[in-house]
Structures are given as C-alpha cells and as structure tokens.
Amino acid sequence: MSQAVENTAPAVAAAVRPSSALTRSLIGGLVTSLPVLAIGLAILNFAPTYYTYLALGAFVNLIVVVGLQVFMGNSNIANLGHSAFVGLGAYGVAILSTPLAMKKLSIPNAPFGFATLQLDPVSSALIALIVVGIIAAVSGKVISRLSGVAATIVSLALLIIVHSVFLNWTDLFKGNQAFFGIPKVVGLPWMLVFSVVVIVLARLFKDSRWGLQLRASAQSPQAAAALGIDAKKLRLMSWVLSALICGLAGVLYAYFAGTISPKLFYFQMIFNTLAMLILGGMATVTGAVTGVIMLSIGLEFIRSIESGVTIGSIQLPQLLGLSGVALGVVIVLCMAFRPSGISGRYELDELLSRFLRRNAK
Amino acid sequence: MDYALQQLLNALAFGAEYSLVALGLAVVFSIMGLVNFAHGEIIGVSAYSVFLAAALGLTSPFVAVLLAVAAAALAAVAFERVAFRPVRYAPTTTGLLTAFGVSIVVQNLFMLLISPKPQSVSILNGLNQMWFFGPFAVSSLQVMELIVSGLTILALVLFLNRSTLGLAIRAASRDFATVRLMGIRANRVIATAFAISGALAGIAAVFIIARRGSVSPDLGFGLVLKAFVACVIGGFGSLAGAAAGGMLLGFIEVGLLVALPQEYGGFKDALTYVIIVALLVYRPEGLLGQRVELGDKEI
Numbered sequence: 007m008s009q010a011v012e013n014t015a016p017a018v019a020a021a022v023r024p025s026s027a028l029t030r031s032l033i034g035g036l037v038t039s040l041p042v043l044a045i046g047l048a049i050l051n052f053a054p055t056y057y058t059y060l061a062l063g064a065f066v067n068l069i070v071v072v073g074l075q076v077f078m079g080n081s082n083i084a085n086l087g088h089s090a091f092v093g094l095g096a097y098g099v100a101i102l103s104t105p106l107a108m109k110k111l112s113i114p115n116a117p118f119g120f121a122t123l124q125l126d127p128v129s130s131a132l133i134a135l136i137v138v139g140i141i142a143a144v145s146g147k148v149i150s151r152l153s154g155v156a157a158t159i160v161s162l163a164l165l166i167i168v169h170s171v172f173l174n175w176t177d178l179f180k181g182n183q184a185f186f187g188i189p190k191v192v193g194l195p196w197m198l199v200f201s202v203v204v205i206v207l208a209r210l211f212k213d214s215r216w217g218l219q220l221r222a223s224a225q226s227p228q229a230a231a232a233l234g235i236d237a238k239k240l241r242l243m244s245w246v247l248s249a250l251i252c253g254l255a256g257v258l259y260a261y262f263a264g265t266i267s268p269k270l271f272y273f274q275m276i277f278n279t280l281a282m283l284i285l286g287g288m289a290t291v292t293g294a295v296t297g298v299i300m301l302s303i304g305l306e307f308i309r310s311i312e313s314g315v316t317i318g319s320i321q322l323p324q325l326l327g328l329s330g331v332a333l334g335v336v337i338v339l340c341m342a343f344r345p346s347g348i349s350g351r352y353e354l355d356e357l358l359s360r361f362l363r364r365n366a367k
Numbered sequence: 368m369d370y371a372l373q374q375l376l377n378a379l380a381f382g383a384e385y386s387l388v389a390l391g392l393a394v395v396f397s398i399m400g401l402v403n404f405a406h407g408e409i410i411g412v413s414a415y416s417v418f419l420a421a422a423l424g425l426t427s428p429f430v431a432v433l434l435a436v437a438a439a440a441l442a443a444v445a446f447e448r449v450a451f452r453p454v455r456y457a458p459t460t461t462g463l464l465t466a467f468g469v470s471i472v473v474q475n476l477f478m479l480l481i482s483p484k485p486q487s488v489s490i491l492n493g494l495n496q497m498w499f500f501g502p503f504a505v506s507s508l509q510v511m512e513l514i515v516s517g518l519t520i521l522a523l524v525l526f527l528n529r530s531t532l533g534l535a536i537r538a539a540s541r542d543f544a545t546v547r548l549m550g551i552r553a554n555r556v557i558a559t560a561f562a563i564s565g566a567l568a569g570i571a572a573v574f575i576i577a578r579r580g581s582v583s584p585d586l587g588f589g590l591v592l593k594a595f596v597a598c599v600i601g602g603f604g605s606l607a608g609a610a611a612g613g614m615l616l617g618f619i620e621v622g623l624l625v626a627l628p629q630e631y632g633g634f635k636d637a638l639t640y641v642i643i644v645a646l647l648v649y650r651p652e653g654l655l656g657q658r659v660e661l662g663d664k665e666i
Contacts, residue, residue: 084460086467148644151651154459155402155603159595160647163640166592174633277471284464326483327584330475337468342453345461 027213035209037355038292039202041299042068046198058194064302065197066259068295070279071286072201072208073251075294077244078283080217082224083154086276087161090168091138091249093271095256097172097179098134100188100266103127108187115177127191131257135250142249143242150241165276172268184267192261200258204251208291209353211247216240278305281333284340287347292354297347301336308332369503374625380509382617383516386610387571388594389601390523391564393609396598397540398560400459404466405446406594407587408473409565413439413572414488414582415477421490431490435576436569443565444558455557470588477584485583494577512574519570520610523563527606532559540604600643602653611655619643 042065049061074088101116102125109121125133145164149157172179179185211217223230223237230237260266278301286297312328340347352360388406395403416438417431425431450469454462495508527533532555539546539556547553568587575586594609597616601608619642623635646654 082458082460084463084467145644148648152647153603153651155396155463156599156647156651156653158402158463159599160644162592163596163644167637167640170634170637174631174637280464280467325479327475327478331472331479334468334470334472334475338450338465338472341457341461341465341468342450345454345457 028210031210031213032206034213034353034355035206035291036202037358038209038295038353039205041354042201042205042295043198045299046194046201050194050198060306062194062197062262063259064298065194065201066255066262067279067282067302068201068298069204069255069258070252070275071282071294071298072204072291073248073255074279074283075288075291076208076211076251077248079288079290079294080212080220080224080244081241082221083241084158085161085245085248086158086280087163087165087168088248088252088279089271089273089275090165091142091252092256092259092275093168093172093266093268094138094141095134095253096260096266096271097185097256098137098253099127099130099257099260100185101178102130102133103189104185104187105189112180112185112187113178117177120178127189127261131254131261134257135253138253138256139246139250142246142253146242146245146249149245150238165272169268169272172271179268182268184265186265188260188264188266190262190264192258197258197262200254204254205291205295207247207251208294211244212291216243220244277330277333281336283347285336285347287349289346289351290349290353292352292357293347293349295354296349300348301333304332305329372503373505374621376505376509376513377624378618378621379614380506380512380617381620382614383513384571384574384590384613385594385597385616386613387516387519387567388590389597389609389613390520390606391567391571392591392594392598393601393604393606394536394560394564394567397604397606398536398543399451399455399557400462401451402459402463402466402595403451403564404463404591405450405469405473406564406568407585407589407591408470409439409442409446409568410572410575410587410590411473411477411582411584412442413569414576414586415481417490417572417576418481418486418488418582421488425490428491428493432573435573436566439569439572440562440565443561443568447557447561474584474588481584483584485581487581488576489580491573491577492580494573495580508574508577515570515574519567523567523606526563532556536560596640596643600646600653602655605653605655608653608655612653615654616643 046061046065049058053061070088070092073091074085077083077085077088101113101120102123104112104124106122106124109116109124114121145160149160149164152160173181175181212221219230219235220237220240220243222233223235223240227237256271259270282297282301283294284297285301286295287293308329312325388410391409392403392406395401395406413435417435420431420434425434446469450465451462454465494511495506497504498507498510499505527537535546535549535551535556536559538549539553539560543553543556546556571590572587575590576582579586593616594613597612598604598609599612600615601610601612616639619639620635623638624632627635627638
C-alpha cells in the first residue's frame with residue numbers, strides 16, 4: 007500500500023497544479039482511492055479465496071462508510087439510520103432479480119406481481135436505487151427540518167421502521183429468514199470500480215459549492231444563514247446522496263453474497279461503520295477510507311480471538327462480545343482524545359502536496 | 368368496560384415507564400447537552416446487579432429494589448466521571464457518539480462477562496400479581512408502576528423547586544456559567560443530575576425485572592430508544608415535555624395494539640414511529656418545546 011502511494015507521488019505533485027477546482031477535487035478523489043485500489047488489486051492477484059470473500063465484505067463497508075461520511079461529515083449531524091438504506095438496496099435487488107424458480111420457494115405470495123417478475127441485474131439495481139432515492143427524499147424532508155439531536159433520533163426511528171417492515175412483511179421480505187438465490191454477479195473487480203467511483207463522488211460533493219456551503223452552515227448556522235445559504239435544502243441533498251451510496255452498497259452486497267437477512271442491516275452494521283468513520287475522522291473522505299482499512303484488519307484479528315484461540319497448550323474460551331467492546335472503546339477513546347479522528351482535517355492529496363512542498367523548499 | 372379499563376391501565380403503565388426513562392434523559396440533556404445513549408446500559412447495570420446479588424444469595428425483594436436504584440445511580444455517576452467528563456465541553460455530536468460508544472462497550476461487557484443469553488431473575492416476581500377490585504382484575508405491577516412513577520415525578524419536581532441544589536440544576540440548564548459564578552461547583556451539579564437520572568433508570572429497572580423475570584444484555588437499549596422518541600415529541604430538554612411525551616407514546620402504542628388486527632401486530636413499532644415522525648413534520652420543535660431562534664439566550 008505505501009509503495010503504491012510513493013510511486014504515484016511525483017505524478018500527484020505535477021497534477022495538483024491545475025487551476026480548475028473541479029479537476030483538482032477529481033484528482034484528489036482519485037488519489038484518496040489509490041490505497042483502496044492497491045489493496046484491492048493485491049487481494050485480487052495474490053490472496054486465497056477466503057480472504058477475497060472477507061475483502062468483499064470490507065469493500066461493502068467502505069462504500070457504506072463513504073456514504074455515511076457524505077451526510078455526517080458535511081452536515082455534522084450524527085446519522086444512526088444509514089443501514090436502513092443498505093438493507094433497502096439489498097432487498098430491492100433481491101425481490102427484483104431473483105430467478106423465478108427460487109422465488110417459488112422463497113416468496114410465492116409476493117404482492118404486486120413480484121412473484122412472477124424477474125429482471126436483469128442492472129435494471130433491478132437501477133430500480134432499487136430509485137426506490138431508495140424516493141424513500142430518502144421523503145425521510146430527508148423530515149430530517150432536514152429538525153435540529154441536530156432530533157434529526158439523529160429520527161434517523162434511528164427510520165432504521166427501526168424499516169427493520170420492522172422487513173421482519174413483519176413476510177410475503178415480500180421473507181421476514182426473519184434468509185432471502186437466498188440472488189444472482190451472484192458482482193466480484194472483486196466491480197466492487198473496486200464502484201469503490202473508486204463512490205470515493206470520487208463523495209470528494210466531488212465535499213468540494214462542490216453545495217458541500218462547502220453545507221460545511222459552513224454546520225460550523226456556524228447563523229453566519230451561513232446570513233449569507234443566504236439554505237441549510238435545509240443542502241442537508242436534504244446530502245441525505246439523499248448519502249442514502250443512494252448506502253443503497254448501492256446494499257445492492258453490491260446482495261449481488262456478491264447471494265443471501266441476505268434483515269439482521270445484517272441493523273445495529274451491528276451501524277456500530278461497525280460508525281466506529282470506522284469516527285476512527286478515521288468524519289470530516290474527510292480520506293478519514294472514511296483510513297478508518298475502514300484499519301478497523302477491518304483490526305476487527306478480523308479480534309474476531310479470530312473471539313472465537314477461541316489456542317496459545318501453546320492453553321485453549322482460551324469463546325469470548326463473545328469482545329469485538330463489540332473493542333468497537334465501543336475505539337469510539338469512546340477517539341471522542342475523548344482525538345475527536346477529529348486519525349486523518350484530521352486534511353485529505354490525503356492535500357497532505358501529500360503539503361509534504362512535497364515542504365521538501366521542495 | 369372491563370376491557371377498556373384494562374387497556375387504559377395498560378397505556379398509563381407503559382406511559383409511566385417511558386416517562387421515567389425519558390425524564391432521566393431530559394435531566395442530563397437540559398444541563399449539559401448530552402444525548403445519553405448509555406442510559407439503557409444504566410438500566411442494564413442495575414438489572415445485572417440484582418441478578419448477581421440474587422445469584423449470591425440475596426432473598427429480600429426490598430433490599431433488591433434498594434440495590435437496583437443505588438446501583439443505577441452509582442453507574443450513572445461513574446459513566447459521567449469516566450466517559451462523559453472528557454467531552455463535557457465538546458459539541459453535541461461528540462457527546463452523543465461517546466455515549467453511543469459507552470452503550471456498545473457496556474452491552475458487550477454483559478455479553479462477555481456474564482452471558483449473551485437472557486438470565487432468569489425471580490427475586491422480584493412477587494411484585495407481579497393479580498389484584499381484584501370487585502369485578503375488576505388488575506395487574507399489581509401496573510398499578511404500582513403508575514403510583515411509583517407519579518410519586519417519583521412529584522419528588523423530582525419538589526427537589527428541583529425547593530432545594531438549593533435543585534435550583535442550581537434548573538439554573539444550570541439555562542446558563543451554566545452564571546451558576547458557577549454564584550459559587551456552585553459544576554462537578555457537583557452535573558454529578559447530582561446524573562445521580563437523579565440514574566435513580567430514575569433504577570426504578571424503571573425494578574419494574575422491567577419484575578415484568579420480564581429475566582435480564583439480557585440489550586434489555587435497556589430498546590426502551591431508551593423509545594424514551595428518546597418520547598423526549599423528541601415532548602421537545603428535547605424540556606422535563607415536562609419528556610413526561611408528557613412518554614405518556615403520549617404509551618397511549619399511541621396501546622392504541623395501536625387495540626386497533627391493529629392480530630396478524631398485523633408486528634407493525635406496531637413501525638407505525639408508532641411513523642405517527643411520531645408525522646407529528647414532527649407539523650411541530651419540529653416538539654409538542655411542548657418552544658421555537659428557539661438562533662442566538663436566543665433566554666429560553
């Protein structure tokens with residue numbers, strides 16, 4: 007990973023100059039996604055299948071965390087309901103693209119003719135994302151009107167509403183049981199492509215005038231309002247974009263795992279992704295990427311201890327809950343000692359160009 | 368008639384429990400702006416101390432009740448000292464996320480140190496009996512819940528209005544700096560607020576244990592989510608709003624239970640939240656909250 011960064015550093019130095027802000031933020035986004043690309047390619051070429059599977063899960067988390075950053079990082083309002091959109095995306099494609107033979111087994115009584123409907127994966131994904139967008143626009147209307155704390159609580163309420171619908175509308179969502187038979191059409195290469203796209207998108211939004219205005223209104227609502235910034239509209243915009251990215255993560259998850267169930271998209275996912283974003287630093291897209299890389303590796307290590315390890319001749323018992331404790335401790339310590347996370351205020355490309363400039367002097 | 372009365376009592380009892388927990392959240396929020404997601408784990412600590420004491424041979428329900436309340440108050444003060452003091456002057460989001468982290472840690476510690484499975488506690492089961500008033504059969508637990516919650520809220524109101532420390536707490540919720548200039552220690556005011564909040568959670572814990580007869584790691588979490596919602600409908604930070612919001616939530620829930628056909632019963636929670644979100648569209652500041660313009664100093 008570090009080698010990849012070093013190799014590209016001169017190219018960055020040359021490219022950081024262009025005058026257009028758009029180009030600069032586009033290149034910035036690409037630089038930020040380089041570590042992800044490097045790790046992805048390394049896994050694609052060298053890692054055994056088991057690790058590829060783990061990596062796919064980590065990439066889904068990455069997309070979720072970047073989506074979370076789009077709302078939380080810019081509006082500075084805690085969102086605890088984003089996994090609802092991940093779930094909606096995943097169930098959307100599950101209902102639309104699962105082969106009919108499988109549907110006869112899993113949801114034979116689905117309403118609105120879904121039981122006899124089978125679309126190709128791409129149009130299913132598009133329709134699922136449109137549905138996510140509509141639900142996000144409606145919920146965002148409410149959330150963008152509320153003050154910070156109330157907005158957070160309503161985002162939680164949204165999560166509970168969606169989860170409870172998944173559980174109880176058994177004809178359509180199959181309830182508590184796993185929904186299986188979704189076509190497995192996404193592998194690591196597609197996952198990488200989408201990760202890069204999403205990272206660049208998040209960066210473009212952050213640097214756009216809307217992103218800038220939203221960040222300004224989060225820092226000082228009065229000053230921003232005095233400048234004529236419509237914070238509600240901007241919050242709604244970032245909420246919908248964030249939901250769409252999370253929905254995309256859900257779509258990709260369904261297409262690589264082939265099996266989904268409601269509990270995947272509940273508090274556990276919220277805990278994981280929130281801790282990742284906080285550890286990395288929610289103000290920047292780089293922070294989101296850093297947090298995912300570090301915690302994915304860390305959590306995998308802790309999970310191997312959690313399931314019981316043998317050191318020498320001593321067999322340690324199962325330690326269920328250890329990874330949860332670690333996640334919580336990461337959040338609490340970060341908040342107490344470094345609320346801006348590891349990466350702080352600067353994006354990777356900004357850090358690199360500062361570093362290069364200092365060396366050039 | 369019997370059925371209607373029974374459902375009314377149900378709604379009042381649920382509402383009383385939500386009010387107790389919501390008040391605990393509001394007391395802390397109004398003073399230091401902390402959205403205490405770890406409130407549910409205070410209930411958890413209280414419930415698990417009763418479980419451990421019973422496992423170690425405690426048999427008196429009376430002592431168990433005292434223990435539950437004391438453990439909750441202590442836990443609340445300890446959480447503040449360890450986790451919330453470093454973020455006292457930080458923005459609301461920082462405090463909220465810290466509390467969320469504490470909640471995850473404590474929940475998983477219960478899982479790690481005791482068991483992920485529910486553990487049975489029968490020591491308080493005696494509180495849950497059937498009482499007969501003439502032709503009516505009512506659950507003793509619900510009646511007690513209502514009476515105890517009413518008395519607790521009365522005691523809280525008296526404390527806040529009649530004692531110096533209570534006055535300091537009320538003043539601190541408006542302007543902490545001035546309270547400190549009057550020579551009152553910030554730490555004392557905040558510790559008292561947390562102790563009150565914890566004691567309220569402890570009382571709620573007693574009723575939860577008596578009703579469920581078991582403890583589990585996530586026992587307080589769901590309840591606190593509902594209490595938050597109660598706070599939001601009442602107007603965040605307003606004590607009267609929290610109590611009223613809790614009652615309203617109890618009535619909405621029981622109303623839905625009665626109105627929904629059996630096979631749609633599972634949608635109760637979803638519909639409750641939908642109704643509440645719809646209420647917030649019309650009154651974003653909550654039912655009893657006031658519209659505060661940016662920069663207003665006096666609330």
